[in-house]
Amino acid sequence: MEKNYINTYKQSVEDPEGFWGEAAEALVWDKKWDQVLDASNAPFYHWFSGGMLNTCYNAVDRHVDEGRADQNALIYDSPVTNTKQTYTFRELQGEVARLAGVLKSNGVEKGDRVLVYMPMIPQAVIGMLACARIGAVHSVVFGGFAAAELATRIDDAKPKIVLSASCGIEIERIIQYKPLLDKAIELSSHKPANTIIFQRPQAEAQMLDGRDLDWSSACEKADPAACVSVAATDPLYILYTSGTTGIPKGVVRDNGGHAVAMLWTMKNIYNVQPGEIYWAASDVGWVVGHSYIVYAPLLNGNTTVIYEGKPVFTPDAGAFWRVIEEHDISVMFTAPTAFRAIKKEDPNGELLKKYDLSHFRALFLAGERCDPPTLAWAENLLNVPVIDHWWQTETAWAIAANCLGIEQLPVKAGSPACAVPGYQVDVLDNDGQAVADGDIGSIMIKLPMPPGCLPTLWNDDERFVDSYLSTYPGYYLTGDAGYKDEDGYIWVMSRIDDIINVAGHRLSTGAIEEVIAEHPDVAECAVIGADDALKGELPVGLIVLKSGVERGDGEIEKEIISLVREKIGPVCAFKKVVIAARLPKTRSGKILRGTMKKIADCKTYKMPATIDDPAILDEIKIVLKSIGYA
Numbered sequence: 098m099e100k101n102y103i104n105t106y107k108q109s110v111e112d113p114e115g116f117w118g119e120a121a122e123a124l125v126w127d128k129k130w131d132q133v134l135d136a137s138n139a140p141f142y143h144w145f146s147g148g149m150l151n152t153c154y155n156a157v158d159r160h161v162d163e164g165r166a167d168q169n170a171l172i173y174d175s176p177v178t179n180t181k182q183t184y185t186f187r188e189l190q191g192e193v194a195r196l197a198g199v200l201k202s203n204g205v206e207k208g209d210r211v212l213v214y215m216p217m218i219p220q221a222v223i224g225m226l227a228c229a230r231i232g233a234v235h236s237v238v239f240g241g242f243a244a245a246e247l248a249t250r251i252d253d254a255k256p257k258i259v260l261s262a263s264c265g266i267e268i269e270r271i272i273q274y275k276p277l278l279d280k281a282i283e284l285s286s287h288k289p290a291n292t293i294i295f296q297r298p299q300a301e302a303q304m305l306d307g308r309d310l311d312w313s314s315a316c317e318k319a320d321p322a323a324c325v326s327v328a329a330t331d332p333l334y335i336l337y338t339s340g341t342t343g344i345p346k347g348v349v350r351d352n353g354g355h356a357v358a359m360l361w362t363m364k365n366i367y368n369v370q371p372g373e374i375y376w377a378a379s380d381v382g383w384v385v386g387h388s389y390i391v392y393a394p395l396l397n398g399n400t401t402v403i404y405e406g407k408p409v410f411t412p413d414a415g416a417f418w419r420v421i422e423e424h425d426i427s428v429m430f431t432a433p434t435a436f437r438a439i440k441k442e443d444p445n446g447e448l449l450k451k452y453d454l455s456h457f458r459a460l461f462l463a464g465e466r467c468d469p470p471t472l473a474w475a476e477n478l479l480n481v482p483v484i485d486h487w488w489q490t491e492t493a494w495a496i497a498a499n500c501l502g503i504e505q506l507p508v509k510a511g512s513p514a515c516a517v518p519g520y521q522v523d524v525l526d527n528d529g530q531a532v533a534d535g536d537i538g539s540i541m542i543k544l545p546m547p548p549g550c551l552p553t554l555w556n557d558d559e560r561f562v563d564s565y566l567s568t569y570p571g572y573y574l575t576g577d578a579g580y581k582d583e584d585g586y587i588w589v590m591s592r593i594d595d596i597i598n599v600a601g602h603r604l605s606t607g608a609i610e611e612v613i614a615e616h617p618d619v620a621e622c623a624v625i626g627a628d629d630a631l632k633g634e635l636p637v638g639l640i641v642l643k644s645g646v647e648r649g650d651g652e653i654e655k656e657i658i659s660l661v662r663e664k665i666g667p668v669c670a671f672k673k674v675v676i677a678a679r680l681p682k683t684r685s686g687k688i689l690r691g692t693m694k695k696i697a698d699c700k701t702y703k704m705p706a707t708i709d710d711p712a713i714l715d716e717i718k719i720v721l722k723s724i725g726y727a
């Protein structure tokens with residue numbers, strides 16, 4: 098049969114066991130699976146049950162054994178420290194095995210959790226792989242989160258050990274990680290037995306005797322640890338992501354289904370062959386980093402790039418072009434916001450003229466909807482396919498994409514193209530009925546989802562079912578709304594919950610509101626995601642003060658901004674807050690956040706039928722105007 102999108106897609110949904118069973122043959126298994134898809138405990142589905150393997154073996158050791166020992170596995174490129182460093186697969190194997198030995202000798206066993214709080218340095222990847230090597234479950238926390246958020250994750254994952262570094266570097270600013278970690282451990286009820294700290298020359302961390310170990314000296318003394326066979330269904334990692342409350346969701350990833358899916362996507366979605374150099378400009382703290390900086394490229398025998406810098410200001414808006422040329426990148430992946438940042442600094446792409454990108458084949462964008470002007474700008478400048486693809490932390494890989502390794506479909510700007518093989522995507526109305534083509538509804542995925550998607554939430558099967566599986570039986574709720582067109586293209590238009598997307602980072606406005614509500618002068622508040630030309634959306638807070646509070650001069654606003662930064666972290670980019678006399682509500686007391694967002698974005702809105710006092714909307718318009726919106 099001819100390999101094209103339609104045939105491949107049909108095969109994947111008509112015979113998922115045959116399809117994924119064949120894909121799984123590309124990995125090295127210690128023991129083959131008994132069942133490709135185990136539906137015995139639906140709606141909890143398990144892929145490759147009975148199978149045994151090791152993800153680190155397949156990502157690293159396998160390539161040493163099969164002829165890639167001297168190929169670069171990692172390229173570390175850090176414009177903020179002026180460093181470039183490479184690790185071959187053999188060198189990476191040595192580093193990972195030694196750190197795994199350190200973890201083992203400090204009591205970490207199969208199934209134990211290890212929290213990773215690291216900047217974008219090779220040790221972050223080495224840390225993740227060392228856990229996978231001995232069957233420990235890593236949980237990486239993005240460096241831009243504050244101590245309180247880190248503490249929440251420590252309490253939920255209960256790690257035996259935390260891997261961290263003395264500092265991260267944000268353009269020119271040194272961010273001391275160790276005091277943040279110390280504070281988090283002070284705040285958490287669960288106390289990790291040890292931390293292992295990678296000392297960077299830019300800042301030395303103060304070590305606590307008996308608890309904190311020095312990464313480099315521990316590794317020097319360590320016996321390398323071998324790969325441990327784990328069940329395909331055993332957890333590889335937990336990655337926390339924003340839910341609709343302040344308590345993040347611990348998305349669980351298994352070993353077998355994940356490795357199968359990751360490897361399949363490299364050839365079929367990204368069209369990248371083993372040996373090529375692939376770059377995802379993201380951060381290991383996000384799912385893009387887990388999947389496309391670490392696991393997928395290494396499983397596929399690619400060289401992956403760890404870039405410690407920004408698209409702009411490190412040193413200029415030509416930074417991405419330099420990396421693509423210098424490291425011979427064939428395919429790159431980043432978020433549209435990065436391209437908007439480049440476009441802002443260098444609208445005509447003058448800096449590109451300094452570089453030769455003739456070997457560069459494709460740019461993939463995800464993390465937020467790619468607005469058509471940014472897509473067109475990138476296409477015109479780079480003259481290669483620019484592929485928007487849609488996915489989320491929960492799935493680990495694209496739900497909708499233009500799969501370049503199968504068949505390149507025509508690009509429709511604003512749509513991430515069609516459902517990727519393995520995903521049955523339906524758009525449903527409020528009664529769970531499929532809507533007509535072109536009509537907006539809730540985008541749902543029919544169960545079972547393909548391998549690699551979350552089997553559950555960490556220690557919380559009930560929340561997994563409540564959050565994702567209970568809306569319409571037999572379906573997974575993506576939380577996104579949109580429509581399908583007559584060609585089967587999916588258009589992802591908005592969220593149905595309180596999640597907003599700030600520079601490709603997923604944040605919960607509910608979580609920000611919870612923090613603001615802690616301020617003693619605040620009676621009530623609402624946070625909306627207002628449109629932003631650079632970051633897609635920015636959180637904007639509207640607060641109502643308790644009666645009798647008379648402090649003025651912007652003091653309260655400043656305190657609230659600091660509170661959110663201290664409790665959630667700088668990643669929130671929460672810088673706009675304004676005092677309102679009252680907030681618009683329905684007669685039943687629900688705050689009309691959606692209407693306020695439309696006012697902020699200067700969009701037309703329908704007067705909500707249930708509003709208790711329409712005049713409040715005029716007041717809101719005035720206060721939003723005072724901070725540059727509406």
Ligand code: COA
Binds near residue numbers: 240265438666
């Ligand atoms: N550790 C500590 N602080 C961090 C951090 C980290 N790892 N990452 C970001 N921050 C801080 C930043 O310094 C900034 O702080 P500030 O408010 O004091 O300036 C804040 O968090 C917001 O960071 P960021 O979202 O990176 O915004 P920015 O204004 O510094 O840069 C872009 C804007 C568009 C250049 C940047 O967001 C970017 O490169 N995005 C790429 C897309 C991406 O990585 N998406 C992730 C998913 S694919």
Ligand code: AMP
Binds near residue numbers: 463467575592
């Ligand atoms: P995260 O879990 O942080 O990766 O965020 C996932 C969410 O980001 C999705 O549910 C969407 O709301 C949004 N998103 C990611 N990629 C896209 C895309 N290509 N188009 C539209 N929205 C996207």
